[in-house]
Amino acid sequence: MEIGDRVVCKVGKINYGVGVLTGLPGSDNRYNKVVLDSRPEKTDFFWDSEISPEFTPKQVQEVYGDAMRQFETGATRSSDNGKPDYEGFISPLVLREYGAFMHRHRLQADGKLRDSDNWQKGMTLSVYMKSAWRHFINFWLLHRGYRAYTETGAETNLKEEVAALLFNTMGYLHEVLKGELKDT
Numbered sequence: 001m002e003i004g005d006r007v008v009c010k011v012g013k014i015n016y017g018v019g020v021l022t023g024l025p026g027s028d029n030r031y032n033k034v035v036l037d038s039r040p041e042k043t044d045f046f047w048d049s050e051i052s053p054e055f056t057p058k059q060v061q062e063v064y065g066d067a068m069r070q071f072e073t074g075a076t077r078s079s080d081n082g083k084p085d086y087e088g089f090i091s092p093l094v095l096r097e098y099g100a101f102m103h104r105h106r107l108q109a110d111g112k113l114r115d116s117d118n119w120q121k122g123m124t125l126s127v128y129m130k131s132a133w134r135h136f137i138n139f140w141l142l143h144r145g146y147r148a149y150t151e152t153g154a155e156t157n158l159k160e161e162v163a164a165l166l167f168n169t170m171g172y173l174h175e176v177l178k179g180e181l182k183d184t
Contacts, residue, residue: 006052009034009044016044021051094166101163119171128175132168135161 001007002020009016016036022043023033031045041073070076106113138148148156 009046009051011050098163098166125172125175126173128168135164
């Protein structure tokens with residue numbers, strides 16, 4: 001970024017607004033100097049990580065397209081450009097197999113059936129990591145054409161190991177995201 005560029009200033013989750021970059025960090029100063037549109041009489045100071053370029057209207061148009069869609073029925077809806085396409089990102093075949101895997105593993109060693117969302121109560125990241133590695137080794141063995149076995153000696157299969165990996169990575173990410181939400 002250069003002096004004169006328009007920038008967005010954000011510290012953590014707090015958005016301070018948009019302004020003009022008027023000074024860069026140098027030997028005499030560790031901060032970027034910004035004059036915010038909301039208070040032009042004052043210069044504010046932000047770290048490099050706290051400022052980013054403001055999108056021009058043309059850039060916004062390129063990313064998000066038209067703001068509204070109109071359907072033949074006359075109904076209108078905002079554009080879906082720039083929004084996550086979960087239907088395209090996620091495979092129903094994989095989700096169905098994952099759900100079957102999770103259901104098979106609801107029965108606990110004590111004979112009780114755990115709630116489907118029991119895992120969301122929380123486990124340490126190390127539990128997920130250690131389990132993921134065990135399942136990854138079996139996944140790798142199967143990928144290379146070898147047989148793989150669980151800790152109890154039962155032969156396992158590719159779908160079981162990939163679903164177990166998915167469980168552990170999802171659980172790990174769930175804990176990370178929960179922690180981020182608690183920090184706000």
